Amino acid sequence: xxxxxxxxxxxxxxxxxxxxxxxxxxxxxxxxxxxxxxxxxxxxxxxxxxxxxxxxxxxxxxxxxxxxxxxxxxxxxxxxxxxxxxxxxxxxxxxxxxxxxxxxxxxxxxxxxxxxxxxxxxxxxxxxxxxxxxxxxxxxxxxxx
Numbered sequence: 001x002x003x004x005x006x007x008x009x010x011x012x013x014x015x016x017x018x019x020x021x022x023x024x025x026x027x028x029x030x031x032x033x034x035x036x037x038x039x040x041x042x043x044x045x046x047x048x049x050x051x052x053x054x055x056x057x058x059x060x061x062x063x064x065x066x067x068x069x070x071x072x073x074x075x076x077x078x079x080x081x082x083x084x085x086x087x088x089x090x091x092x093x094x095x096x097x098x099x100x101x102x103x104x105x106x107x108x109x110x111x112x113x114x115x116x117x118x119x120x121x122x123x124x125x126x127x128x129x130x131x132x133x134x135x136x137x138x139x140x141x142x143x144x145x
Contacts, residue, residue, distance in 0.1 A: 006008040018036040022117035028108040028143040035101045043075045050075050069103040080131040088122035097135050
């Protein structure tokens with residue numbers, strides 16, 4: 001009988017300056033709130049669906065905890081994402097797309113899982129992988145001056 005135990009790894013604490021493989025991080029010239037606002041405007045302008053903005057730092061503060069300004073913007077397109085999930089049902093764990101906007105000292109950073117990493121993770125054909133690549137243009141548009 002095959003071993004059905006699941007293997008999990010503990011995430012090691014990382015400093016804000018450490019890079020994580022398969023995660024793209026860009027510097028925004030705007031504050032966290034302004035970057036989130038710009039990102040949501042770009043999402044709307046591109047006809048994408050904004051599913052949620054999760055305010056991790058606000059929730060932490062509401063519970064007497066401290067956390068650097070940290071928000072996650074969740075967005076996507078059913079037309080783009082559905083075929084991906086049809087081909088690879090587990091891709092639903094990573095869809096809709098998520099962008100972390102966070103304060104790193106005096107800098108605002110925008111981070112997300114690399115689209116090529118997601119495509120490789122789920123063994124997506126090039127046509128389906130291309131459906132995820134728009135995250136680069138969305139984030140670039142949000143941080144451009």
